[in-house]
Structures are given as C-alpha cells and as structure tokens.
Amino acid sequence: MTDPLSTLRGRRLRRLVPVTALALLLASVATAQLPGTLNGQVFDEKEQPIAGVVITVTDPERPDFSQTATTDDRGRFRIRLANATVPYDFRFAKEGYQELVSPGLNIPARQNTRMNFNLKSQEAALAAGAPVDAEQAARGAAVEVYNQGVAALNSGDLETAEVLFETALEKKPDLGAAHGALARLYLRAERHQEAVDAALEAIELETDVASMNQVLYNSYTALGDQEKAAAALVKLREANPEAASKNIFNQAADAYNAGDMEAAKAGLLQVISVDAGHAKANYLLGLIYVNEGDNAKAKEHLGKFLELAPDDPDAATAREMLQYLEG
Numbered sequence: 001m002t003d004p005l006s007t008l009r010g011r012r013l014r015r016l017v018p019v020t021a022l023a024l025l026l027a028s029v030a031t032a033q034l035p036g037t038l039n040g041q042v043f044d045e046k047e048q049p050i051a052g053v054v055i056t057v058t059d060p061e062r063p064d065f066s067q068t069a070t071t072d073d074r075g076r077f078r079i080r081l082a083n084a085t086v087p088y089d090f091r092f093a094k095e096g097y098q099e100l101v102s103p104g105l106n107i108p109a110r111q112n113t114r115m116n117f118n119l120k121s122q123e124a125a126l127a128a129g130a131p132v133d134a135e136q137a138a139r140g141a142a143v144e145v146y147n148q149g150v151a152a153l154n155s156g157d158l159e160t161a162e163v164l165f166e167t168a169l170e171k172k173p174d175l176g177a178a179h180g181a182l183a184r185l186y187l188r189a190e191r192h193q194e195a196v197d198a199a200l201e202a203i204e205l206e207t208d209v210a211s212m213n214q215v216l217y218n219s220y221t222a223l224g225d226q227e228k229a230a231a232a233l234v235k236l237r238e239a240n241p242e243a244a245s246k247n248i249f250n251q252a253a254d255a256y257n258a259g260d261m262e263a264a265k266a267g268l269l270q271v272i273s274v275d276a277g278h279a280k281a282n283y284l285l286g287l288i289y290v291n292e293g294d295n296a297k298a299k300e301h302l303g304k305f306l307e308l309a310p311d312d313p314d315a316a317t318a319r320e321m322l323q324y325l326e327g
Helices: 010-016 019-028 122-128 130-154 158-171 176-188 192-204 209-223 226-239 241-257 261-274 279-292 295-308 315-326
Strands: 036-043 054-059 062-070 076-081 088-093 100-105 112-114
Touching (some): 100 130, 130 158, 158 176, 176 192, 176 209, 226 241, 241 279, 261 279, 279 295, 279 315
Antiparallel strands (some): 054 062, 054 088
C-alpha cells in the first residue's frame, strides 16, 4: 500500500515540521484558568472576630488585577478567584489594627480552602513591645521591595529585578515569593542551576509549588538531568495536570519531528488522557494512526481535531486526509 501521507500535498504537511516552534508557542499560552475559593475568619489577639476588615488580593505580575472582600459581623470572608493557578498577595487592613500582608499565597485550584488570620490591635502591639513591630516592619519592607522587583521584571529590566529580589530576601529570608520570582528570572536568563536552587527554596517555603516544579522541569531538562526533570514533571502533573500536559506535548512533538513515532504516540496519548480537547495532539495522533494503517482511529482523531480547531492552518490537510481515508 502506498504511504498515504506521500499522496498529499507535501507543502501542507510541512507546515507541521516545525512542531517544536508550535510546542513552544502552545507552552507560552497561559495555563488554563482553574478557579479556587478561600474562606475563613479574621480574629484579633484575643481570638475575637473582627468585622469590617478589608481584604485586598493582588497579583504582582498583573498590576491591573485587584479583588477585594470585607469581613462580616462574625469576621467571616469568602473570596473566589477565577484563576487559582498563580500565587497572590493578600492584604488585611482595618483602622486601629496592624496591617497584615501575606505575599505569594497559593489557593488550591478546584477546592474550597479554609484559612483563618489574626490581626493585632494597635493597642496590643504597643503593649507587646518593639519585637512584634520590628517583625511586621521587616516583612512590610521586604514586600515593598519585592513589588518593585516585579515591576522591574515586567518592564524587562532583569538586572534591576534581580537586585531588588535579593534585597527583599536580605530583609526577609523566608519570603517565598521572592525566591520564586528569582527562580523564574534565572530560568528566563537561562541560568539553570541558579533557577533550580531558587525554585527548591520556594518549594521548601511552600510557595507557588506548581509553578516551581515547572521551573525545575525546564531547568533540569536544560541541564541534561532527565531523571530529575521527570520527577518534577510527575509532581507538576499532580498539582496542575493541564500544565504538565503542555510539557508532555512538547516532548511528543520533538519525538514526532525526530521520527520516533512510538515515543510520540505514547506522549500524545498521555496528553489527551489529561486534555481530550488538545487539538494538535489529536491531529498528530491522527497522522500517526494513518501511517500505522489504523484508519478508524485516524478518522476519530482527525475528526476531533477539525471539531476543535476548524480554522487551524492544518485543517485543510486534515480534511484531505479524511477524504482519502473515506475514499
């Protein structure tokens, strides 16, 4: 039997050849948004609920994002975040109380998480003496410098951002958000061992764990440590299956381009097991099944691809392939 792929217009199939570029493009797309909810109560130093506390949620990497909530007469609050796949900064404020800032807080996606918080009244803080005030001041100063670093990073000034994040850590060594920011910065600068070290520090502080495993996966891969890269991918898949599927697709795409259809097929099947609506994974699987002579599965996945992405540049090739298989 003549290879059916060779009977189609090569120029159309060659659109797929730079699959690595396609994979990188897909990887750059924001992770699918998964909601998460945080609820709880705010108490004072005597464990009495505080009404009227204004809770402000911000994302240092999206300066235009802000979400607020206010505690009720029993100190209760409920905040639903449309995208719980990234860390947020939480600020609790009410006149007469010390402000509480909790940076880099992760809310588990697809879960209703309960957390309680305590604000110390100004009167109690003064009575307690300077050590509490000094600790609060240190955290506040570190967060302020960290936010400046995020602004520098967003503007592309990596050198200034690095200095600011390191300064924030000098003020507050356990500021997990700053370790995480340095990990992303080092990855962006292709300083992979430093990225690994910073990501491990952030994970130790339970900050942005899913994102840090992504950093570890990319950095270990660049360093050639496939065993540790695979371990990071397993942990990423546990925390964020959609993000992990993008990495698996990248691997499968590279295998496809290299002609290793067995590895490509195995990876693509993993992708659709997590995300059946991954258009390009269905397309590549369709082509692989065509070469294997499994026309039923080829038609299934090519049809799924056209259903998901009818305007994709490879849609015309998929339609011709289906016509060939049905002819």
